[in-house]
Amino acid sequence: MPDLPHADIQGFILRTYAMPALRVFALTIAQPAAARQFLGGLVNGGNSPQLSTATDWTVKPPYCLNVGLTYTGLAALGLSPLSLASFPEEFAAGAPARAQRVGDTGESSPEHWKDQFASPALHLLLFLFAETEEILEHVTGQLRELYSGRNAMSELSVHDGRSLPGNVAHFGYRDGFAQPTIDGGLPPLMPDVLPKAPAGEFLLGYPSQYSDFTYPVPTPDALGRNGSFVAFRILSQDCRGFEQFLTEAAHQTGFDRELIAAKLCGRWRDGVPLSLSPHSADERIPLEKRNSFDYVPGDSMPDAFDDRRGYRCPLGSHIRRMNPRNAIVAGNSGLKHRIVRRGLPYGPPYDPANPDDGIERGLLGLFIGVSLKDQFEFLMSDWANKGSFAPGLGGTRDPLIGDNGNNAGSAATFLIPIEGQRRPVEVTGLTSFVTCRGAAYCFLPSATAIRYLSALPAATS
Numbered sequence: 001m002p003d004l005p006h007a008d009i010q011g012f013i014l015r016t017y018a019m020p021a022l023r024v025f026a027l028t029i030a031q032p033a034a035a036r037q038f039l040g041g042l043v044n045g046g047n048s049p050q051l052s053t054a055t056d057w058t059v060k061p062p063y064c065l066n067v068g069l070t071y072t073g074l075a076a077l078g079l080s081p082l083s084l085a086s087f088p089e090e091f092a093a094g095a096p097a098r099a100q101r102v103g104d105t106g107e108s109s110p111e112h113w114k115d116q117f118a119s120p121a122l123h124l125l126l127f128l129f130a131e132t133e134e135i136l137e138h139v140t141g142q143l144r145e146l147y148s149g150r151n152a153m154s155e156l157s158v159h160d161g162r163s164l165p166g167n168v169a170h171f172g173y174r175d176g177f178a179q180p181t182i183d184g185g186l187p188p189l190m191p192d193v194l195p196k197a198p199a200g201e202f203l204l205g206y207p208s209q210y211s212d213f214t215y216p217v218p219t220p221d222a223l224g225r226n227g228s229f230v231a232f233r234i235l236s237q238d239c240r241g242f243e244q245f246l247t248e249a250a251h252q253t254g255f256d257r258e259l260i261a262a263k264l265c266g267r268w269r270d271g272v273p274l275s276l277s278p279h280s281a282d283e284r285i286p287l288e289k290r291n292s293f294d295y296v297p298g299d300s301m302p303d304a305f306d307d308r309r310g311y312r313c314p315l316g317s318h319i320r321r322m323n324p325r326n327a328i329v330a331g332n333s334g335l336k337h338r339i340v341r342r343g344l345p346y347g348p349p350y351d352p353a354n355p356d357d358g359i360e361r362g363l364l365g366l367f368i369g370v371s372l373k374d375q376f377e378f379l380m381s382d383w384a385n386k387g388s389f390a391p392g393l394g395g396t397r398d399p400l401i402g403d404n405g406n407n408a409g410s411a412a413t414f415l416i417p418i419e420g421q422r423r424p425v426e427v428t429g430l431t432s433f434v435t436c437r438g439a440a441y442c443f444l445p446s447a448t449a450i451r452y453l454s455a456l457p458a459a460t461s
């Protein structure tokens with residue numbers, strides 16, 4: 001087990017904060033020297049808001065603060081061309097340039113993104129998680145004072161997320177069960193039957209999920225080591241369209257609409273996985289057991305139901321696509337593309353009695369991994385938006401997040417395999433229920449790296 005320097009690692013890489021409020025500040029650097037000073041202030045041990053690291057908690061703090069920098073942000077801070085060139089190409093290109101690859105097309109394409117997310121002026125994101133509204137406002141005030149001071153940075157936009165009653169995401173599914181357990185990280189919140197993910201799958205500088213391979217650490221070492229990357233995404237959700245689809249799919253198939261909802265996700269809306277309870281949302285399965293499953297028997301779970309054909313959990317369901325666990329996929333790489341998920345929903349709960357309230361709602365999603373290309377982008381391009389990586393997908397896409405828009409044609413279909421039937425039940429008429437409204441690729445520097453950045457010489461800026 002690697003001895004990870006928890007006090008150097010941004011907290012949300014290794015820990016779920018489980019706080020009900022999130023505010024994301026999208027900032028542009030105006031005065032590099034003042035911006036460097038602001039960053040230094042986050043790690044100086046002083047009384048102003050400090051970076052939250054993965055250090056063990058005795059008492060949970062009232063808020064947590066993390067920071068991400070885009071490639072243009074690193075350049076604006078004055079990082080040398082040599083250092084800049086040592087970052088991975090997908091990060092350097094940035095989220096707008098990589099949009100096509102991850103299925104951000106049509107309404108999700110960067111030309112429609114809001115608040116300058118498609119602009120190189122987006123330099124820095126602050127992620128402020130808080131236990132109460134009062135704390136959120138208080139720390140917001142402190143941060144604003146600090147980054148406006150000496151005109152360090154100006155706000156491009158601010159985005160608020162809030163937990164919804166019952167810890168559900170919009171579309172009504174309870175979230176927060178599956179996360180990779182990281183070797184050398186913190187104990188998982190609930191029992192995890194899958195093998196631990198190597199530290200180097202989530203942190204720069206450690207052996208990765210591929211044997212004898214460590215992802216290149218951006219130089220110098222003080223800058224790269226113990227850092228990571230995040231794809232931040234503002235994902236608007238069409239709750240009305242989703243609920244309508246469930247009703248239509250129930251008519252098409254004769255299945256209960258809640259069963260359709262479960263088949264699309266791989267979990268019932270209360271979070272019970274189909275793999276453990278294929279016929280009903282069995283509430284007797286306790287919360288802490290709801291991540292103890294696999295799709296085929298193996299080392300992780302010798303007594304798992306053999307669901308290689310997807311009779312319980314369809315091969316194309318959201319969670320099976322995003323983490324096929326030990327089921328067969330092309331390259332047999334089921335456990336090589338894991339991702340840490342953080343974030344919170346935004347917008348009020350959807351009220352079916354008032355479907356046209358005109359309010360945007362969705363998810364402020366953070367998808368963290370050591371390689372944006374092999375983790376976030378791979379999940380979106382190969383597993384969400386292609387239907388050939390596992391037998392039985394029939395060219396379809398992810399029913400929740402796939403690019404099922406106007407050009408999807410027959411791909412906008414969902415297949416429900418049924419035991420004893422040669423052909424799966426086909427549900428047609430999927431649309432893109434999720435639209436990307438803005439995205440950013442950020443480097444998540446360690447505390448050491450933030451000190452390094454804050455001390456960059458003025459001459460290079």
Ligand code: HEM
Nearest residue numbers: 169173175176177178235319322323363367376379401434
């Ligand atoms: C608005 C968009 C999204 C919604 C509504 C959504 C919904 C869900 C739900 C309800 C779960 C089950 C909860 C759990 O297992 O803890 C889940 C799991 C998951 N989602 Fe999503 N998701 C969204 C976007 C994404 C994106 C963009 C990605 C990938 C980049 C992703 C990757 C995953 C992964 C990896 C899991 C865990 C699967 C497992 O380990 O079993 N999701 N999602």
